Amino acid sequence: MSSTAAGKRPARDDDDEYNSDGWVVVPVARKKARMGESSQTTASSGDEPDEPVAVDGAVAAVDAVMQQVAASKQPRFTAAQKRAKFLANYSGMTPEEVLDKLSKKWRSKVYDHYKKAKIIVPTAGDGPIIHQFICKVHPGTWVDQSDYEDSTGNLGRHVLRCEPPKTPESDAITAFAAGSTYSAARVRYYLALWCARHHRPFMAVEDAEFRALLKMLYGRVEIPSRVTVSRDVQLIVKYCKNLVVALFTAYPGRVHICVDSWTSPNILAFLGITAHWHHNGKIIHIILDFVRLTSSHTGKYLAEKLVECLTAFGIEEKVLSVTCDNAENNTTMLKEMHVLVPKFRGTLVRVRCFSHVLNLVVKGILSQFGRGNLLDSADGDDDANEDDAEAAEEADESREAADEAILDGLDIEELSIDVTAEEIRLASGALSKILKLSRKVWNNPTIRAELASLAAAAELNSETLIRCVKTRWNTVTEVIGRALQMRPVLADLCDMVQFNKPRGACLRQYILNDDEWTVLQQLHDLLDPFLFATKEISTSGRALVHQVIPYINVLMHHVDNFKADDTLAPAVRAASQRGRLILDKYYSLTDDSIIYRIAMILHPRYKTQYFRDKDWPEDWITEAINLTQSEWATFYKVQANDAPPPAPAPPASASASSASGIASSSRAPGAASSSRASGAASSSRTSGTVSSSHASGAASSSRASGGVATAATSSSCILGPGRHSAQQAAQIPSSKALFASISNRAQAARQDELEAYLEAPPLSTVDDPLEYWNVLLRTSQSALARMAIDFLSAQEITQK
Structure with missing residues (x-):
């Protein structure tokens, strides 16, 4: 780019002048002369006043370049020349063949506006053949064009003038062009959303260029x-908060809360608080608040702030579970929340952030090789970058202290694999x-460029190494994985002279031997499933609690295989055992x-069979079933007193009572007596005391073949002698009612919903599972479906 195009003043002639704004003042005649026009041409077109014209330097430079390009273009052909060339190219062809060949070359979308071109042969002389393009929208309008013309200018101008068909898109464009959608209030609304959602400073709306763009x-x-x-x-937040409160009020289910501490760059x-619930087959996630913490992060203080936020949204008693990390103050927080909100069950509904658990397991595995040394290697002595700053923000002192206490508390006696100091070294x-090598490469552009060249020559998929970030222990796996991919070129990189000068990077010290590469490969194979699991639950958008136990089972089996493999390095086997202890x-x-076990039981694919397949103790399975049944009976099961009263039955209801008795006799003794009692109570409300006794008698004698007839005869005696035959016919049950006793549907209606599900x-x-229960909830308003959705929608990780 020239200095003029870069915004500097253009080179000037001796007689150029500048105005007060610093623009070049160029006489018109000399301006045209600079653009390639002679003074004679200017004079021939009439005497023009030699008035100075102010031209911005950058604009003048661009204009000069455009004029030079225009002057370098080939001269246009005349119509006669174009036709002669056309006839030479298409000699010996019929007009139809010419049109067909031309149409295959047409690429402009302008032609789509017209019907297939018609051929108009000249009536006299040897004039050109005309191609007639008829408009599809207005068939009475057409454009004639000579066959040798290849320009679409006339065709395009008609398209612009032609009325387009009415479509939502055209209406929207017309309305926008007319300015009818503009609203000052809408502009303010969109600007507020823009600043809030995309973290833009409020000062951005006062930028001169931004304001010029809008104007x-x-x-x-x-x-x-x-x-x-x-x-x-602030007004939008207040308004939306009222909408969210109304939404929570109308929501019939339970809400899950995730909490995590966060430190801003300043x-x-x-305390970040997010809410999660299920709605129409989807998990809804919203940020409730970022609560400013101005005091020591004790459990009591955190509980007060959290309950204050939940109360503001009216969901303090709707919270089913709270997902948080393993910091000890979170345990105290949950206990204090139970004190403040007695209906909240405290630590019984705690969900531990699974991504933090996975990170801690990896940290435990790597602790075999010395936590302090690894931190020094990861930190290095180079300049920190954005990842370091973000990691510092993520770090929480109480969480880090809890992790260190867990690692220090590992039972060394359970580590049965003997490892020598040499193997650990x-x-x-x-x-x-x-x-260290990864960090050196990452922070040095020269080394990165050389490594990229070596990788390209070796046809590797990666161009550079990545580096470890403190507090994100899974990044160690990524560092090792990338190093293994680039192993063929790393030795050559580290052995280059320019990177081994006395005060340089000194990369030769980082060359690894074959034994070291073997250990790194084994360590990567051990860690990679933890990285995979972390990415799966962090990016799925539906990290739900029922996935935790199956994930842990898979990972435990994985580390057990490493522990038992004698071919692996003893240090790697010992590291796998440390991971197993944390798991x-x-x-x-x-x-x-209670959240984990109930969620597993209510997963239609798992139920109790999953635990039996994994050889879990039968008493543990029984306890899980008891927990589920207790939760169902206490909070979800529709009680008899809550059911709506039955509609009044017709006077002659003995047949229904008899059918009920037959169905009751097919069940277990306890259930049968319960049904009989229910049938007797229903009869007493409808037919009086005498009807009740007869219905009860019908139920007790339902196994006898004449049970129905007995009930019918008794009923006829009550009704009296008049019109006996018609009344007796009315008492005879329908064929459908006779066989209702063996219908699974009738039996299922009386069986407990949870018991039927478990059987x-x-x-x-x-x-x-959420899709399965959501369909059931929409079709049958099942109370068990409501319970299952509440528990299965619990979050297994805190949302960042």
Whole structure:
């Protein structure tokens, strides 16, 4: 780019002048002369006043370039020349063949506006053949064009003038062009959303270029100030909060809460609170608040702030579970919440953030090689970047302290694999080298460029190494994986002279031998499933609690295989055992909460069969069933007193009572007596005391073949002798009623819904339990479906 195009003043002639704004003042004649026109041409067109014209330097430079391009173009052919060339190219062809060949070359969408071209042969002379293009919208309008003309100018101009068909798109464009959609209030609304959703500073609305852009689109636009936008954001938040409160009030189910501490770049502490619930087959996630923490993060203080937020939204008694990390103050927080809101069940409904658990397991595995050395390798002595700053924000002192306490509390006696100091040094040395090398490469553009060149020459898929980020222990797996991919070129990179000068990067010290590469490969194979699980639950958008136990089972089996493999390096086997101890710890902690077990039981594919397939103790399975039944009976099961009263029955109801008795006799003794009692109570409300006794008698004698006839005879005696035959015919039950006793549907109606669900076999085809229960809830308003959706929608990770 020239200096003129870059915004500097253009080179000037000696007699150029500048005005007060610094623009070049060029006489018209000399301006045209610069553009390639002679003074004679100017004079021949008439004497023009030699008035100075102010031209911006950058614009003048662009204009000069455009004029030079125009001057370099080939001269246009005349019509006669174009026709002669056309006839030479298509000699010997009929007009139809010419049109067909031409149409195959047409690429412009302008032709789509017209019907197939017609051929108009000249009536006299040897004039050109005309192609007639008839408009599809207005067939009475057409455009004639000579066959040798290849320009679409006339065709395009008609398309612009032609009335387009009425479509929503054209109506929207017309309305926008007319300015009818503009609203000053809508502009303020969109600006407020823009600043809030995309983290834009309020000062952005006062940028001169931004305001010029809006005024270019609509000259009379009213652009608010930064103070107005700030106030509008607060008004929108207040308005939306009222809508959310109304939504929660109308929602019949339970809500799940995730909490996590967060520190802003300006060192302000916040408690992020998000709410999650199920609606029409989807999990809804919203941010309730970022609560400013101004005091010490004790459990009591956090509980007060959290309950204050939940109360503001009216859901303090609708919360079913709380997902948080393993910090000890969270345990105290949940207990204090139970004190403040007695209906909230405290630690019984705690869900531990599974992504944090996975991170802690990886941290435990790597602790085999020395936590302090790894931190030094990951931190290095180079300049920090954005990842370091973000990691510092994510770090929470109480959480880190809890992690360290867990790692320090590992029972060394349970680590049965003997590892020598030399074997640990081999593994830790290899890991330290690759972590330091990755950081060196990442922070040095020259080394990165050289590595990219080597990778391209070796046809590798990766161009550079990545580096570890403190607090994100899964990034160690990514570092090792990338290093293994680029192993063929790393030794050559580290051995280059320019990177081994005395005060340089000194990369030769990071060259790994074959034994070290072998240990790194084994360690990567051990860690990779944890990285995969973390990404799966973090990116799925539906990280739900019923996935935790199956994930832990898979990972436990994985580390057990490593522990038992004698061909692996002893240090790697010992590291896998450390990971197993942490998995065991958090596996057992799932028993402290009712959420995990009930969610597993209510998964149609799992039920109790999953635990039996995994050889879980039968008493544990029984306890899980008891927990589910207790929750069902206490909070969800429709009680007899809550059911609507039955509609009044017709006077002659003995047949129905008899059928009820037959059905009752097919059940277990306890259930049968219960049904008989219910039938007697129903009869007493409808037919009086005498009818009740006869219905009861019909039920007790239902096994006898004459049970129905007895009830009918007794009923006829009550009704009296008049019109006996017609009344007797009315008492005879229908064929459908006679066989209702053996109908599974009738029996299922009386069976407890949870018991029926548990007795049925698991449904192996159900992949999405929420979809399964949502269909059942919409079609039958099942109370068990409501319970299942409430528990299965619990979140297994805190939302970042």
